[in-house]
Amino acid sequence: MTAKPDSGRRIHDAPKPEGPIAAAVLAAGAGSAALGLLTTLAEASATVREWLTWSDAVGPLSGKTTAAVVVWLAAWLVLHLRMRTGAYETRRALAVALVLIGLGVLGTFPVFFQRFG
Amino acid sequence: MRLTGREWWALIHGMVLGGLFLLAFAGGLAELYGLRPRMATEQGLQARIRRLKIGTAAMAVVTWLTDITGTWIVYPWYRNPAPGSPRSRLLASESTAGWHEFAMEWKEHIAWISPILATAVVFIVFSLGADLVHHERARRTAMTLLVLAFASAAVAGLLGALITKAAPVT
Numbered sequence: 001m002t003a004k005p006d007s008g009r010r011i012h013d014a015p016k017p018e019g020p021i022a023a024a025v026l027a028a029g030a031g032s033a034a035l036g037l038l039t040t041l042a043e044a045s046a047t048v049r050e051w052l053t054w055s056d057a058v059g060p061l062s063g064k065t066t067a068a069v070v071v072w073l074a075a076w077l078v079l080h081l082r083m084r085t086g087a088y089e090t091r092r093a094l095a096v097a098l099v100l101i102g103l104g105v106l107g108t109f110p111v112f113f114q115r116f117g
Numbered sequence: 118m119r120l121t122g123r124e125w126w127a128l129i130h131g132m133v134l135g136g137l138f139l140l141a142f143a144g145g146l147a148e149l150y151g152l153r154p155r156m157a158t159e160q161g162l163q164a165r166i167r168r169l170k171i172g173t174a175a176m177a178v179v180t181w182l183t184d185i186t187g188t189w190i191v192y193p194w195y196r197n198p199a200p201g202s203p204r205s206r207l208l209a210s211e212s213t214a215g216w217h218e219f220a221m222e223w224k225e226h227i228a229w230i231s232p233i234l235a236t237a238v239v240f241i242v243f244s245l246g247a248d249l250v251h252h253e254r255a256r257r258t259a260m261t262l263l264v265l266a267f268a269s270a271a272v273a274g275l276l277g278a279l280i281t282k283a284a285p286v287t
Contacts, residue, residue, distance in 0.1 A: 108226035
């Protein structure tokens, strides 16, 4: 994941490392995938569904969405600390994130997750 | 011509925040698209970056607010077990059950992908600032995530409008 400098960059500019950006992009993918995974797990298991019911009024959606946000933020923090000074290529991070986002969308699609109910 | 408290919240969640979201998305995407060396002069760059920061930050904030008000304020009224709640009314008939079992089930989940992606876009824009004009990869990444954030919110918004038509929160 070594980055090459973008074409058109001014010579006197020091390139900013893309590591923090790659970390943010990967974390967004991880958060999306976590939402899909939790949605499917909550459908598949009554125990998980009950555990994710953090609010009686909102139901399991309260735990699914809050836990996904926590996973996203935790992943972002860890990835940022690991990648902040590195020369990572954003395009690779985006490719991985797109796969994770795709899994997230699949996991939240009722026709898919209701098969596990 | 009077709206109940619940109808006001549904209006804020769907129309007010939804309208602001569309506005911020359109502005953010246009600025990101135009942020290329041959299309940006040094003079105009600072103004463009300022508008881009405002547009993307507004979109992210509005998306978070839409999801939080939808999930924590409007949704409990929707899913109330009472026979008159929208969910109960939809599930009472086979011809309308799909509005809950497919439309609402997808809407309530996919909507939460949008603020996560929008926040990543804000991070890219604020961390690179004017340097974004020379980071083609980062600019394209931000545009891709912005469009995906819009797509997930659009699915949720469209389904929400159709569900409200079938069984409004009153």
